Amino acid sequence: MAASEIMVNLNQKALELIREDADKILKLIEVQMENLIPRQCPLYEEVLDTQMYGLSREIDFAVRAGLMTRQAGKEILSRLEREVARLYEALNRQGK
Amino acid sequence: MAASEIMVNLNQKALELIREDADKILKLIEVQMENLIPRQCPLYEEVLDTQMYGLSREIDFAVRAGLMTRQAGKEILSRLEREVARLYEALNRQGK
Numbered sequence: 696m697a698a699s700e701i702m703v704n705l706n707q708k709a710l711e712l713i714r715e716d717a718d719k720i721l722k723l724i725e726v727q728m729e730n731l732i733p734r735q736c737p738l739y740e741e742v743l744d745t746q747m748y749g750l751s752r753e754i755d756f757a758v759r760a761g762l763m764t765r766q767a768g769k770e771i772l773s774r775l776e777r778e779v780a781r782l783y784e785a786l787n788r789q790g791k
Numbered sequence: 792m793a794a795s796e797i798m799v800n801l802n803q804k805a806l807e808l809i810r811e812d813a814d815k816i817l818k819l820i821e822v823q824m825e826n827l828i829p830r831q832c833p834l835y836e837e838v839l840d841t842q843m844y845g846l847s848r849e850i851d852f853a854v855r856a857g858l859m860t861r862q863a864g865k866e867i868l869s870r871l872e873r874e875v876a877r878l879y880e881a882l883n884r885q886g887k
Contacts, residue, residue, distance in 0.1 A: 698794045705801065705856065712855050748841065749848040756849040759808050760801065760858070 709762035724782045805858035820878045
């Protein structure tokens with residue numbers, strides 16, 4: 696395999712892994728919604744915060760290792776934050 | 792650069808980044824010792840737990856991306872845990 700091909704594969708792999716972990720976070724909130732667990736459930740809040748922090752550390756590592764740009768990493772995190780906010784808005788409406 | 796050379800460089804880079812972060816954690820405890828902050832200081836405990844968790848997520852990511860073996864990742868974490876324990880023992884003795 697050519698060197699450039701290896702880098703493309705690795706960058707692709709890093710992106711996939713990070714998207715997988717972002718999806719797990721969204722899944723967590725979907726489970727919360729399905730089970731009608733209130734938004735301010737402390738256990739859920741803590742798990743979510745921890746997972747978000749973990750993901751931000753993975754992204755930071757991938758950036759420093761040269762597997763993605765800092766810009767791409769930021770975009771993934773802010774897209775996820777928007778998605779989390781959107782789900783929580785839906786959860787709030789559901790709770791009314 | 793040859794493909795194998797790129798992989799060796801990347802694995803090396805991943806290892807360096809993780810060692811840097813492990814060193815930061817040890818540094819944190821050294822600062823705690825120098826300032827005679829007691830071991831059970833809640834703020835320090837929380838920061839340390841968070842940093843350890845962050846590092847474990849970076850290592851897990853590096854393993855999944857194929858940048859290091861699971862075994863190597865485990866060894867780094869357990870070496871760090873031993874070092875943290877050793878520093879804390881010294882901190883306990885210091886406090887007597």
